[in-house]
Amino acid sequence: MKWIFGVLMVFGFSARAQLVAGTGRVKITPELPMWLSGYAGREKPATGVLQDLWAKALVLEDGAGSRVVVVTTDLLGLSHQVSVDVARKADSLYGIRRDQLLLNSSHTHSGPMVWPCVDMIFDFTLDEQRRVSQYSQQLTADLVQLIGMAMADRAPARLYSGRGSAGFAINRRNKIHPDGPVDHDVPVVKVVRPGGKTAAILFGYACHNTTLVDNNFLINGDYAGFAQAALEEENPGATCMFLMGCGGDQNPDPRGTVELAQQHGRELADAVNEVLKGATMRPVRAPIRTAYTTVSLPYRSFDVAEYEKEIVGDNKFLQRRARLMLSAYNRGFTPDHLVYPVQAVRFGTDLCVLALSGETVVDYDLKAKKMFAGEHLYVAGYSSEVMCYIPSLRVLKEGGYEPEESMIYYGFPGPFANSIEDSVTTAIRRVMKKVGAK
Numbered sequence: 001m002k003w004i005f006g007v008l009m010v011f012g013f014s015a016r017a018q019l020v021a022g023t024g025r026v027k028i029t030p031e032l033p034m035w036l037s038g039y040a041g042r043e044k045p046a047t048g049v050l051q052d053l054w055a056k057a058l059v060l061e062d063g064a065g066s067r068v069v070v071v072t073t074d075l076l077g078l079s080h081q082v083s084v085d086v087a088r089k090a091d092s093l094y095g096i097r098r099d100q101l102l103l104n105s106s107h108t109h110s111g112p113m114v115w116p117c118v119d120m121i122f123d124f125t126l127d128e129q130r131r132v133s134q135y136s137q138q139l140t141a142d143l144v145q146l147i148g149m150a151m152a153d154r155a156p157a158r159l160y161s162g163r164g165s166a167g168f169a170i171n172r173r174n175k176i177h178p179d180g181p182v183d184h185d186v187p188v189v190k191v192v193r194p195g196g197k198t199a200a201i202l203f204g205y206a207c208h209n210t211t212l213v214d215n216n217f218l219i220n221g222d223y224a225g226f227a228q229a230a231l232e233e234e235n236p237g238a239t240c241m242f243l244m245g246c247g248g249d250q251n252p253d254p255r256g257t258v259e260l261a262q263q264h265g266r267e268l269a270d271a272v273n274e275v276l277k278g279a280t281m282r283p284v285r286a287p288i289r290t291a292y293t294t295v296s297l298p299y300r301s302f303d304v305a306e307y308e309k310e311i312v313g314d315n316k317f318l319q320r321r322a323r324l325m326l327s328a329y330n331r332g333f334t335p336d337h338l339v340y341p342v343q344a345v346r347f348g349t350d351l352c353v354l355a356l357s358g359e360t361v362v363d364y365d366l367k368a369k370k371m372f373a374g375e376h377l378y379v380a381g382y383s384s385e386v387m388c389y390i391p392s393l394r395v396l397k398e399g400g401y402e403p404e405e406s407m408i409y410y411g412f413p414g415p416f417a418n419s420i421e422d423s424v425t426t427a428i429r430r431v432m433k434k435v436g437a438k
């Protein structure tokens with residue numbers, strides 16, 4: 001046994017740390033004109049491109065048949081349709097199971113509409129509708145091709161992980177909850193080739209990617225886009241990927257200009273570079289274990305009488321939502337719950353990624369870190385798909401934009417029933433148990 005270890009060391013490898021990694025990237029900047037997603041107040045499409053948008057993929061395999069494919073996108077969020085289609089094609093073309101595919105979006109509000117995600121905010125003309133739908137079809141094809149690109153790039157690699165900190169996220173519900181929770185952690189994973197060259201850097205932060213507001217009409221990745229670009233410039237050849245955390249109730253502070261988005265991007269990139277430089281990065285080892293589940297989250301009510309009032313009212317957003325609800329109802333279908341995906345990926349005992357879908361508030365992140373205090377846990381939100389906000393029971397009871405008003409823009413009945421936090425927590429326990437987390 002000793003000599004085998006010795007032979008592997010000659011090639012710069014410790015047997016314990018041996019993994020296989022592949023990366024890929026594809027530009028997903030839309031052709032103009034294209035409506036930007038995220039703010040209902042915008043009254044015209046994008047006027048230019050400040051920064052290209054990217055989808056990036058990282059395949060990691062443990063040599064024993066297990067793998068995970070992480071796909072990050074500079075987008076508001078993937079729609080259910082895009083997420084399902086990409087997963088189905090990744091399975092049929094490359095044999096990648098749903099639990100092995102981790103999709104995540106940076107939640108930039110300076111990227112295109114992905115149909116049909118938060119589509120209620122605009123009333124498109126037929127031509128605009130066609131463009132938006134075509135973009136989503138092209139995006140699906142691009143993401144599948146991207147996964148193939150990363151699969152073709154697979155070669156031996158070592159993994160390291162560490163954790164830094166950045167302070168620009170604030171709890172944006174401070175009018176309701178002045179001391180609202182935040183999580184300033186910056187998780188970092190580094191993928192290194194045998195010769196020492198960095199192949200990929202995966203990093204995260206729990207904060208809305210909304211430094212730019214609704215007076216911006218230039219396509220860009222906001223702070224997460226600027227952080228990725230800075231890291232790629234400073235780490236030549238590395239694919240730098242942003243994994244969005246549970247920033248549903250977090251905002252960058254201050255906000256409103258391109259300069260501030262660049263400043264926050266710089267702060268985040270500096271935090272990542274600090275971790276990369278430090279001696280505290282730990283090796284991340286095989287085996288890779290993955291788990292994926294869905295849980296049903298019931299809505300509090302489906303009020304036909306209320307929708308009948310709203311459809312003839314003067315609020316265009318309530319009207320659109322009511323139209324959607326009543327049309328479903330009249331076809332014999334009452335939307336009464338959301339199917340919510342939850343995923344976990346664990347590397348030996350060295351690193352565990354919990355990936356929650358939707359606009360998850362930070363309470364879930366902090367709670368999971370407490371529940372699994374023995375794990376090196378990174379918690380991502382905005383994974384699989386972005387269908388709406390996912391409030392904790394506290395946020396649901398407090399009320400306000402995230403648990404209540406936003407459900408109108410997302411075109412859901414709402415708010416959620418009080419069982420939401422218990423249901424999400426049960427699903428978290430299920431996937432964490434399946435990957436062996438303690």
Ligand SMILES: [Zn+2]
Pocket residue numbers: 107208248359
């Ligand atoms: Zn949001």
